[in-house]
Amino acid sequence: MLTLKQVEAFYWAASLANFALAAGRLHLSQSSLSKRIAELESQLGQNLFDRSGHRSVLTPAGQALLPQARKLLRTADDLVESLAGAASVRGVCRFGVGELAALSWLPRFVARARKVYPELVLEPHVDLGRALEERVESGELDFAVVAGSSTRTALSSQPIAKVRFVWAAAPALVGERRTLTPELLASLAVITMPTDAGSAREFDNWLLANDFEVGRRLRCNNLAAIAGLVVAGVGISFLPEAWLAPLVRRGEAVVLDSRPALPVLAYTFQARRDDIRPLVRQLKALVVEEVDFSLPSRLQ
């Protein structure tokens, strides 16, 4: 008897091209997944993977099965979704969050997701964009919300919000100056995130496009720490406008205009293109619906 479990195991093993990752995604031991696939092969009377090499690759039969497996799983998901609705989203969801999103959007999203999908267990992983993309592609993460769209073809990047960045400095550092001239930029230390972060990548592009030179460069992988460094007068940095507002209000930082203005950064929802699970679809819808990168009020 054919079971959905078997087809699911095959689908993810084929999609991720790795039994261990597929097992992880299905919250299953790798050995069990292997057996499910072996069972499916015996059901269908032919091998779906060629095990002769170091790693398993799809046989022609396996390639033929893949689209059919996708269709079957999607049909099953549609069935559940249309009748059970939101209650169908359950289990564990591992997702990545960029630094900025982690400090602004994440708490609100988690709160909302917990309410809409009470059966869902969320596991957010905060890291830099590049690292998150890698883990989404490998299947370790179900999706990620990061700055900038990915260049990876295996991932789909859905823009969900534009965030305006502005230059920030400690009042003592810039005195009365409120405009960032090229000279000023060259004389001050600029604090950014590591190049693996989407925001820093975009910033580098901006520098390059405008032929700007920076003075000292200081990289820190923690946005809150960067803000602290800015307030302490170590250097200037660019921060989300909404995120900076409370600091400005408290007189701990001032905004510097620049010409041209800093680029508006697009944050994207990224997931594997071949990930057809309702979990991803539903959470994507939830993310798109709830896109506010300003600070939660209680932190302001």
Place this chain on the structure above:
Amino acid sequence: MLTLKQVEAFYWAASLANFALAAGRLHLSQSSLSKRIAELESQLGQNLFDRSGHRSVLTPAGQALLPQARKLLRTADDLVESLAGAASVRGVCRFGVGELAALSWLPRFVARARKVYPELVLEPHVDLGRALEERVESGELDFAVVAGSSTRTALSSQPIAKVRFVWAAAPALVGERRTLTPELLASLAVITMPTDAGSAREFDNWLLANDFEVGRRLRCNNLAAIAGLVVAGVGISFLPEAWLAPLVRRGEAVVLDSRPALPVLAYTFQARRDDIRPLVRQLKALVVEEVDFSLPSRLQ
């Protein structure tokens, strides 16, 4: 976790409108089927059957699910069929066969089916057409091969062969006469099958349409016995041309012409319209392919 077993149980229970019949069709105890459905209901978070009455009827949610369940099962069947092919047809198949088909087509069909589908266990039930139709509709039989098409809307009747019937008599009974005149017909006993059989129904229509009168009527539900009665000179009967040939060759019977000629009887493959199983589809294809109602050679 949704399983195909659950959906299958629901689909047949809803289609047959009876848990016990559905259980029989799935070779399952009625209690297990009941539990599978209860499990599905808890999965989906709503009742699919309204149990308040004497028998369960679909709730609106159940009605919404039915087409989706059909689609899911069909998708799963397609998957198996396209990869496993003939090997996917297995299990037990209960089917009905009319008298004529039982003595001519059945042995050959069974032999062929056993060869094409080695994993399939066949359970032929020989009976009269009407009775078989009832049992197909109720779900006790998977399909039937009988004379005439059914008037039951729940059944699909696919014509598979036309069989020419001719009048047969013992040589001693008719002397040199080889033509069946209305007078001769009225003076002889006519041996037919009971009215529940398709062939007898068609014959009655023929009589009525031509304003013929018959003399004594003798009904027997066994075709071989009828042939024996004819050979013994008890009366005349109509038998399939090909089936009669060996008797004529041995001089035990002669063919009588009639004007108009006896109707050509269409045999049909009958199954429930909503029966989407590959088993039925495949065997239907096999039946259509192999339609020879002549006697197996070893019996001639």
Place this chain on the structure above:
DNA sequence: CACTCTTACGGCACCCGTAAGAATC
């Protein structure tokens, strides 16, 4: 009282995870 479905329960089969093995690079 006949019919249809549900509940209770003992038993067994299946599936899972741990751990060790085999094969490739």
Place this chain on the structure above:
DNA sequence: GATTCTTACGGGTGCCGTAAGAGTG
């Protein structure tokens, strides 16, 4: 030797069938 998948095996969950129960007409 690291990685990837398979095999072996003990343990537990879940599903099945029998049998009794509940509710309807």
